[in-house]
Amino acid sequence: MKKIIIVLLCMALLFTGCAQSNDVSKDDGTEDTLKVALLLSGPANDQGWNASALEGLIAAEQEMGIEIAYMENVELVDTESAYRDYAAQGFDLIIGHGFQFGEPAVRVAESFPNTYFMATEANAQSENTASYVMKCEQGGYLMGVLSSSMSKTGKIGVVGGFEQPSIVKEVEAFKVGAKSVNPDIEVFEIYISSFTDVTAGKAAASSMIDQGADVLYHVANQAGTGVIKAAEENGLLACGNAYDQSSIAPETIMASTLYNMPEVILQAVTQVKEGTFGGGVYHLGMADNVVDITEFNSFEDKIPTEVKELIKSLKSQITDGSLEVPLIETPTK
Numbered sequence: 269m270k271k272i273i274i275v276l277l278c279m280a281l282l283f284t285g286c287a288q289s290n291d292v293s294k295d296d297g298t299e300d301t302l303k304v305a306l307l308l309s310g311p312a313n314d315q316g317w318n319a320s321a322l323e324g325l326i327a328a329e330q331e332m333g334i335e336i337a338y339m340e341n342v343e344l345v346d347t348e349s350a351y352r353d354y355a356a357q358g359f360d361l362i363i364g365h366g367f368q369f370g371e372p373a374v375r376v377a378e379s380f381p382n383t384y385f386m387a388t389e390a391n392a393q394s395e396n397t398a399s400y401v402m403k404c405e406q407g408g409y410l411m412g413v414l415s416s417s418m419s420k421t422g423k424i425g426v427v428g429g430f431e432q433p434s435i436v437k438e439v440e441a442f443k444v445g446a447k448s449v450n451p452d453i454e455v456f457e458i459y460i461s462s463f464t465d466v467t468a469g470k471a472a473a474s475s476m477i478d479q480g481a482d483v484l485y486h487v488a489n490q491a492g493t494g495v496i497k498a499a500e501e502n503g504l505l506a507c508g509n510a511y512d513q514s515s516i517a518p519e520t521i522m523a524s525t526l527y528n529m530p531e532v533i534l535q536a537v538t539q540v541k542e543g544t545f546g547g548g549v550y551h552l553g554m555a556d557n558v559v560d561i562t563e564f565n566s567f568e569d570k571i572p573t574e575v576k577e578l579i580k581s582l583k584s585q586i587t588d589g590s591l592e593v594p595l596i597e598t599p600t601k
Contacts, residue, residue, distance in 0.1 A: 302541055304328065304533075305354040306338040307347065307364045310464045314490040317463075317510040317527075321365040321388070324529030328537045341464075347372040355380040361540050362386070363533065367434040373397050384545050386536050388529075389434035393547040400532050403553030404434070405441035406586050407525030408487070409593045410561050410579055411507040412445025414522060415483040416453045417575045418505055425456040425476030427495045429463040429488040433597035438487045438509075440596035449578075456481055457601065462491050469494030477502050485509070496520060514565045522567045526560040554587045 306325045308318040322338060329336045337359070342350050347369055354362045355376060361384045364373055370390025377385045377397045390399040415424045426442050428435045443455045456479060458472040469491035473484050477498060484499045484506045486492030492509055493516060499506035500517040508514065508524030532552060539545035552558035561583065564571055585591035 302332070302334045302361070302537065303357075303359040304334050304336050304361045304363065304537060305357075305359045306336070307342045307350050307354075307362070307369060308338060308340045309366045309368065310341060310490045312338065312340050314493070315511055315513055315516060316492060316508070317489040318365065320511050320527050320529040321363075321533070324531075324533035325363075327530035328533050331534065332537055332541070334537060344368050348376055351376040351385065352379070355383045360384060361537065361545075363388070363536070364390075365529075366390075367432050368430075370399055384540050388532065391433075391549055393549055395547050396545075397547055398536070398545065399549045400536065401434075401549060401551045402527050402532070403551060403559050403593070403595075404438045404487075404525065404527065405593050405595055406553050406559050407527075407561055408438035408441035408485075409445035409586075410582060411485050411509075411523070411525060412442035412447075412455075413449050413582060414571075414575065414579060415442070415485055415505075415507060416446035416449040417578070418522065418571065419450075419453065419483045421480045421482045422450065422452065423454045423456070423476075423480040424483040425458075425473065425481040425485070427469055427472045427476075427484070427486045427488050427492065428457065428459040429491060430461055431459040431599060435459070435487050436599055437595055437597050440600060441593050442485055442487075443600070444594055444596075454480075457599075460488060460491060463489035465491050466494040466497075470498045473498035477504065483507075508562075512562045512565075514562070518566050521565070522571065523564050524562045526562055528558045528560065531556070531558050554583065555589065 310318045312318050312322045325336050364387040367389045370387040370392030373385040373387050374392045374394045374397050377394050385397040387399050426439050428439045446453045456476040460468040460472050473495040482504050484495050486495040496506050496517050500520040506520050508521045510527050513524045514521040
């Protein structure tokens, strides 16, 4: 009887070992599957900032065969615990999408030296933590040029989420771009201290409309949907942010900024796979195919040719480096 039990135990151990191996291996069984997790500050279907990051994660899954997971609506107070949770589960790379994820990543990284941590739009770094900063100010500048060019009242508005460097730099670039077209343009700006409060975004936009603004922009993630809706309901123009937002209001959105998160995430995953991922702050813009703007969609025939040519020329200058959009991370109200 003892011999039978021993044989059964050996067989159980053999099959258990095989099951564990298959659980963490690729189809060819030659290499461990890389596990990558993503932390989002809002809903993944916001048709903007968070949606672009999830799109990047899925692209990495499809192109590189990684195992993925993501967490939505991560509040600031929960960022460290979210990082720790995924690290404890054995994820190799954990990405926090937004400035607020930077410092928490560095703190958690100390406890998990064999795990890699990343934050977008942050300036935090350590031996196993990197920040990937998109030059969002480049897109914001072009939206300022477009908005100022299309304004009939000489008054435009921009709504920001939190007053933090990653948002401020785009709001300020929008203002600089607008004034490059019309030095006398009046630019209203409001920070609503939220990335998810659509009502607050709409209220801020409405207050600007009441003051005569006829073109609106936002750097407020999901809350920016309220800005777009306020413009639509008043028959005004707007620009989208971080994603092609024309589907939200096709007759309102002239163009949107684009952030190529698939490219950013693919770069980071590739570095982890190749063993070259290191701490640092990496800046990526139009020249890196990471920042861009959309086509004019339904406004292709509504925007004057000279305005479209101006936008095209400025984009080319930014890409080749002959035009450097100023980086301003402190409000100049």
